[in-house]
Amino acid sequence: MKRLYFRETPPAEYLDPRRASAFRRRLLRWYLDNRRVLPWRDTPTPYRVWISEIMLQQTQVGTVLPYYDRFLQRFPDIPSLARASESDVLQRWAGLGYYGRARRLHQAARILWPARQGKFPEEYEAVLALPGIGPYTAGAICSIAYNQPRPVVDGNIRRVLVRLLRIGGKVREGFFWDQMTALLPPNQASSFNQAMMELGAMVCTPHRPQCGSCPVARVCRALESGNPSRVPVKHPRGSRPVHLLVLLLEKEGRVLLASSGKPGFIPGAWGLPCRVLADAASAESEAARLIREITGRAVSPVPLPPFRHAITHRRITVHPFGSTAEPTTVQGGGYQWVNRKRGKDRVLSSLFRKALEAGAGAGA
Numbered sequence: 001m002k003r004l005y006f007r008e009t010p011p012a013e014y015l016d017p018r019r020a021s022a023f024r025r026r027l028l029r030w031y032l033d034n035r036r037v038l039p040w041r042d043t044p045t046p047y048r049v050w051i052s053e054i055m056l057q058q059t060q061v062g063t064v065l066p067y068y069d070r071f072l073q074r075f076p077d078i079p080s081l082a083r084a085s086e087s088d089v090l091q092r093w094a095g096l097g098y099y100g101r102a103r104r105l106h107q108a109a110r111i112l113w114p115a116r117q118g119k120f121p122e123e124y125e126a127v128l129a130l131p132g133i134g135p136y137t138a139g140a141i142c143s144i145a146y147n148q149p150r151p152v153v154d155g156n157i158r159r160v161l162v163r164l165l166r167i168g169g170k171v172r173e174g175f176f177w178d179q180m181t182a183l184l185p186p187n188q189a190s191s192f193n194q195a196m197m198e199l200g201a202m203v204c205t206p207h208r209p210q211c212g213s214c215p216v217a218r219v220c221r222a223l224e225s226g227n228p229s230r231v232p233v234k235h236p237r238g239s240r241p242v243h244l245l246v247l248l249l250e251k252e253g254r255v256l257l258a259s260s261g262k263p264g265f266i267p268g269a270w271g272l273p274c275r276v277l278a279d280a281a282s283a284e285s286e287a288a289r290l291i292r293e294i295t296g297r298a299v300s301p302v303p304l305p306p307f308r309h310a311i312t313h314r315r316i317t318v319h320p321f322g323s324t325a326e327p328t329t330v331q332g333g334g335y336q337w338v339n340r341k342r343g344k345d346r347v348l349s350s351l352f353r354k355a356l357e358a359g360a361g362a363g364a
């Protein structure tokens with residue numbers, strides 16, 4: 001469960017009915033006049049909302065937009081998505097990251113077609129039962145596409161509530177869901193939930209909330225306190241440094257790729273043989289060990305320039321290695337020799353693409 005920490009103690013009561021009513025009215029009016037034009041808002045069918053919500057998990061709207069349009073062109077409905085191969089779906093997702101999302105989207109489409117005629121379910125429990133859909137996504141789909149009175153709570157909404165109510169102390173996650181349930185206007189769930197998301201994304205931003213242009217400023221307790229940007233106060237989370245060994249084994253101009261099923265791989269994806277290291281000092285000995293495991297031969301690894309790669313909450317130092325001799329055989333399944341150019345098209349992770357470029361630059 002996600003926890004937030006605040007320095008001050010909680011107030012005794014939250015929004016009274018009069019404030020709550022003013023809040024809803026002001027928020028909805030502002031949203032109707034100021035909402036961004038987004039493709040999934042034009043025609044909010046369950047399928048389009050579903051795809052948008054999955055793509056928007058841990059990803060900014062601006063990043064999602066071009067992927068969303070391309071994905072919808074290739075897979076305009078549930079049957080076309082279900083009929084596609086997993087590798088085709090992953091290729092269309094390439095660059096968005098968090099590939100497990102695409103794989104589960106595909107699994108869900110195959111549950112819905114042909115067995116359920118490709119119809120997206122309306123019942124909240126049935127939506128929640130689909131792969132890759134948790135309470136937030138189920139609430140978002142049911143409220144936005146079907147206007148069902150289902151609450152949603154994400155990072156933006158949590159922040160708006162914390163400031164609006166000027167919450168202090170530790171807060172359990174259920175508190176936010178209770179508040180959203182209490183605030184939700186039964187017949188306007190679609191607009192209300194989107195308005196809360198929009199307010200958090202565009203106005204009540206993490207570092208410099210734009211209180212001067214905020215539609216709910218008159219009912220905001222953090223603003224009353226005089227320093228809204230101090231709320232909430234989170235304990236900083238350090239990002240963990242990770243050292244990753246990556247092998248660039250070449251034979252007759254082709255590079256060795258490893259498939260899913262290998263530890264640390266995105267299911268259904270291809271990448272370079274790799275291994276997480278205990279520390280940077282062990283890189284060369286682990287490279288020698290991994291080469292021996294893959295080729296069955298004791299071949300000396302050749303270090304290539306290490307580089308940094310950052311993903312959410314991780315700082316990765318990548319240690320690429322070539323080898324002094326071309327491998328003759330590869331032991332075990334799940335490997336494939338492909339020429340370098342095809343290799344770059346084949347691997348989904350930008351980390352492996354960078355390693356391939358680093359290897360080419362160093363003449364590996």
Ligand code: SF4
Nearest residue numbers: 204209211214220228
């Ligand atoms: S007044 Fe400021 S702190 Fe309060 S909800 Fe609006 S933007 Fe956020």
